[in-house]
Amino acid sequence: MKLNKLNYEVGDIVKLKKPHPCGSFDWKILRVGMDFRLQCEGCEHQIMVSRKVIEKSTRKLIKSTCTKENSMI
Known part of the structure; x- marks a missing residue:
């Protein structure tokens, strides 16, 4: 059982194990x-x-470097 769950947020970049057909x-x-x-x-x-x-x-x-406070300005 994996206890260290990641905190995913909109705007973050996820690096996955398998590539997309375009290679990314x-x-x-x-x-x-x-x-x-x-x-x-x-x-x-x-x-x-x-x-x-x-x-x-x-x-x-x-x-992502953009926070909720910065995006509201």
Whole structure:
């Protein structure tokens, strides 16, 4: 059982184990919930994936530099 759950937020970049057919491993998170909407950083293709699949296949989580306070200005 994996206890260190990652805190996924909109705008973060997720590096997955397997590449997209375009060759990119990096995906931008557009929506968070039981399902995630991800956008490929290589070709901008969007997909919906379950949280379970994302938690299993995440290699690295790169937090976005934009915070909620900065985005409201």
